Amino acid sequence: MADTTPDTDSDDDLEAADAKDLHRVVREEGEAELRRPAMSLGWSGFAAGLAISISLVTEAALHAALPDAPWRDLVVGLGYPVGFLVVILGRMQLFTESTITAMLPLVTRPSRWALARTLRLWGIVLTANLCGTALAGLAIASGALGDTEIREAALTISAGITELSPGRTFVNAIPAGFMIAILAWALPNAREQSVAVIVAFTYVLTIAGFSHSIVGSDQAFLLLFAGQTGIWQTFGQLVAPAVLGNLLGGAGIFALLAHAQVRGEMPSTSTGKDDR
Secondary structure (H helix, E strand, O other), X not given: OOOOOOOHHHHHHHHHHHHHHHHHHHHHHHHHHHOOOHHHHHHHHHHHHHHHHHHXXXXXXXXXXXXXXXXXXXXHHHHHHHHHHHHHHOOOOOHHHHHHHOHHHHHHOOOHHHHHHHHHHHHHHHHHHHHHHHHHHHHHHHOOOOOHHHHHHHHHHHHHHHHOOHHHHHHHHXXXXXXXXXXXXXXXXXXXXXXXXXXXXXXXXXXXXXXOHHHHHHHHHHXXXXXXXXXXXXXXXXXXXXXXXHHHHHHHHHHHHHHHHHHOOOOOOOOOOOOO
């Protein structure tokens, strides 16, 4: 008689195949990003920087409309995912998402070309994102975007990032980078649940008080243009620690873990020499 006992090894193989499929999809997306022209990356990154400011504007609108109650911050946090929905579903280039997508090709097939292209991608996208958030921050601070109530509420929300030391901002940014990397990893499997997945991850991120470098830069630039912070505090104490923490959480921790779980099951790759 044939053995009808459930094959647990087959279940394990299925799970491993799913992980390998996700690795392949995210890696191929990253390889495509590494080959994109600099101008395309720049404009996409700039658009993402502008669009992510919708999070702060939506939060500010909710903050201005709600009474000062213990539950207000939980409701205001519902505005945070809006910018991420626009950016991710609109396929715009966001620095924190690129930490894992660009890292997987590098750790899978290490080469000078892959390293140079990864650093190029991060540099262009980060700079473009910050240009977009700087313009958005200026628009809010000057009153060109939103009314006086929106501006004051946005300043109140943004002031929270100045309560953290640079070291604390760095530490808070690590789980944020980790969570956004998980989000980028999970989205290929999310399909019709993409909106719910994006909302869930980013809502937890904000109510937990984690530091996201690009949304945080929008807040930092708003404070700068409103005269509440200086240039050194904005870049050296608010933006830079968040960027480094996001990198460590996304590219340094999650990307390596995501690769390590399937590395032993992947076909032999190139030796890492640059043939280009």
